[in-house]
Amino acid sequence: MDNSPQLFQYVLSGLSNGAIYALIGFGFAIIYNATGIINFAQGEFVMLGGMLTLFFLVFLSFPLIPAIVLAILISTVIGIAFERLAIRPLKNATPLSMVIITIGASILIRGIAMLIWGKDTHAVPAFSGNDPLYIAGATILPQHIWIFAITLLIIAANKIFFNYSIVGKAMRACAYNSQAASLVGINVKTMVLLSFVISSAIGSMAGIIIAPLTMTSFDVGIMLGLKGFCAVIIGGMSSGLGTIMGGLLLGLLESLGAGYISASYKDAIAFIILLLILFVRPEGLFKQKETERV
Amino acid sequence: MLKKMLGLVVSMMVVGLMAGSSFAAPPIKIGALFSVSGPASFLGEPERNTAEMMVDEINKAGGIKGRKLELIVYDTQADATKAVQAANKLIKDDKVVAIIGPSTTGDTMAIIPVVEKAEIPLVSCAAGIKITDPVKKWVFKTAQNDALAVARIFDYLKKQKIAKIAILTVSDGFGSSGREQLVAQAGKFGIQIISDETYGPKDTDMTAQLTKIRSGGAQAVVCWGTNPGPAVVARNVQQLGIKLPLYMSHGVSSLKFIDLAGPAAEGIILPSGRVVVANHLPKNDPQKKALLNYVDNYKKHYKVEGDHFGGHAYDAIMLIKGAIERGGDSPAAIRDQLEKTSKFAGIGGTFSYSSQDHAGLTSDAFVLVQIKNKGWTLLK
Known part of the structure; x- marks a missing residue:
């Protein structure tokens, strides 16, 4: 029996999930590099992206593009409020208490979302239809193509922003050494705020593009957030190639594991990888290639 | 959510007032345990809504032999520990004569020893086969076996x-x-x-x-x-x-x-269950009247379609009502009369309990349906 279409299908499914993990991982990395904390509320921005899009698109009957733009804007505003109200007032707290605060914030955001939108799962319409496309014996939905395209676009935009724009360079400077950065006149606080803006926007975008495939509910952020966290750990907390590779690798291993070993171990695979990396190579799989973090 | 809670408070006050103003006998207290929140809320919420609606209906129609019913609902959150606490509270503090629910098999199995010890009849709304197999003296159920x-x-x-x-x-x-x-x-x-x-x-x-x-x-x-x-x-x-x-x-x-x-x-x-295809059922179907009545009523009260999960609570309330009508309101009498229930056409099916069968349904409790044009059609 020819197994290649089957393998190809696993690879396609894995890569599309992996792209989402990579985007969520990006959000973790950007905030980590600016502030040194791991923002466990990152998954909630993914949830907010999906739920807000659904809210504008289905309940208020907005067209797709304005619904998406509004969803990203509101998620970003929530990200800013989060930084202003919960992170900035505690600038000198230990990283541990900061991490606990982000966990608290994630529970709060999830609880509010549940009160507003209820506990049900909701279907979000696909951007451009549900007719599968056939590629070499495997199938793919138009939405997958959107996911790949938007992920690539965001990665490219990030690269350009951090490497060529003055603000992006300033953010990298803060990540490298925030004291030195403030000495040369960079407003570190603004850069921290900006990191929350960027990561909540990317997180919500990830939530928006995946929602038509997986549907959305108030609690999708937990699992997606953890998977994104795995991706960024594999990538060694970099917001560059490492996290992208980490996300794709995680998605692939999950999908191949579910296909060839057993689907029962799908989530276990992600967390075994996470533990292995933390034990054996806490600096990430791809570290040697990069000398700086952002 | 807030509206619902207000509604709950108001309806509880109304029930309380009605109970207080009627100088007749005190109300008959029935306990209810549903997983209104938590992972099994898709079961508990319609069940709670249905039970409250039915008790209101019964009271509006004059109660059972002139006595009002009082429903006391606790949320188990699909957590066995909470279910056991709530069951104890219902039995010891609220002094209920019978309990309906819980919504899940796990919760039900956890409270079975509690109700057996206190000798209070339980009509579970969960589906697990082990709830009534082997038969337990005080335990019945309304949900169809898998x-x-x-x-x-x-x-x-x-x-x-x-x-x-x-x-x-x-x-x-x-x-x-x-x-x-x-x-x-x-x-x-x-x-x-x-x-x-x-x-x-x-x-x-x-x-x-x-x-x-x-x-x-x-x-x-x-x-x-x-x-x-x-x-x-x-x-x-x-x-x-x-x-x-x-x-x-x-x-x-x-x-x-x-x-x-x-x-x-x-x-x-x-x-x-037949509830989703109530309109398509042949006229001679024994459940048709109860089904249409339930579906319309639920829609009027809660603006959404009643589903067959809520139906489990409907059946539990109606079975207990029937038992009290026949034998009075002591827990032992309710148990004995429940066991004698025969051919009660409810939402989940036509129930006939006996001392060997506390599940009460046969495989014709299910119909096969096919999804067509965003709706249900009955498969022959």
Whole structure:
């Protein structure tokens, strides 16, 4: 029996999930590099992206593009409020208490979302239809193509922003050494705020593009957030190639594991990888290639 | 949410006032345990709503022999510890004469020792077969056994001359109980399970399992789970271009599933209580009157369609009402009369309890329905 279409299908499914993990991982990395904390509320921005899009698109009957733009804007505003109200007032707290605060914030955001939108799962319409496309014996939905395209676009935009724009360079400077950065006149606080803006926007975008495939509910952020966290750990907390590779690798291993070993171990695979990396190579799989973090 | 809570408070006050103002006998207290919040809220919420609606109805119509009913509801959150605490509270503090619920098999199994010790009749709204098998003196149930649903599907598959199937079950209580029954009964119907796959309750992509199933050579796929997983399965089946007929469990027989799965739901066949096809039933169906009455009433009160989960609570309340009418309101009398219930046409089916059978239903409690044009059609 020819197994290649089957393998190809696993690879396609894995890569599309992996792209989402990579985007969520990006959000973790950007905030980590600016502030040194791991923002466990990152998954909630993914949830907010999906739920807000659904809210504008289905309940208020907005067209797709304005619904998406509004969803990203509101998620970003929530990200800013989060930084202003919960992170900035505690600038000198230990990283541990900061991490606990982000966990608290994630529970709060999830609880509010549940009160507003209820506990049900909701279907979000696909951007451009549900007719599968056939590629070499495997199938793919138009939405997958959107996911790949938007992920690539965001990665490219990030690269350009951090490497060529003055603000992006300033953010990298803060990540490298925030004291030195403030000495040369960079407003570190603004850069921290900006990191929350960027990561909540990317997180919500990830939530928006995946929602038509997986549907959305108030609690999708937990699992997606953890998977994104795995991706960024594999990538060694970099917001560059490492996290992208980490996300794709995680998605692939999950999908191949579910296909060839057993689907029962799908989530276990992600967390075994996470533990292995933390034990054996806490600096990430791809570290040697990069000398700086952002 | 707030509105609902206000409504609850107001209705409780109204019930309280009515009870207080009527100088007749004190109300008959019935306890209810439902998983109104938490992972099984899709069961508990309609059950709670239905029970409250029915008690209101009964009281408006003059109560039972002139005595009002008082319903005391606690939320178990599908947590066995909370269920046991709440059951103790109902029995010791509230002094109820009977308990309906809990919504899940886990909660029910946890409180069985409590009600048996206190000798209070329990009418569970959960489906697990072990609740009433072996028969326990004080425990009855209204939800249909999984075994009946499985038998209904296999019977149909056999008629369609389908002998090789793939099963895809969710790895939670509902799914593993369904899987057990699917595996146990397959042989009896001459059906061979050639792929046996599972998925996690929170999984959002089942293409890997389905790709494996596709290459396995099955003639049909049977998926056992509750929302949202099966909707993802239906969408993935369409995405992968799998042309095999797809069967689901009664766990998704609500409009919510059709809404979630969208066009991918078309053509899916599943066993369901009669409630979703109440309008299509033949006139001589004994349940038709109760079903139409329930569906209309629920829609009037809560603006959404009543589903068959709420129906379990309807049946529990009506069974207890019948028992009190016949034998009075002592817990022992209620138990004895419940056991004598015969041919009560409710929502879940036509119940006949006996000292050997506290589940009370046969496989005709299920009908097979097919999803067509975003609605249900009855399969003959």
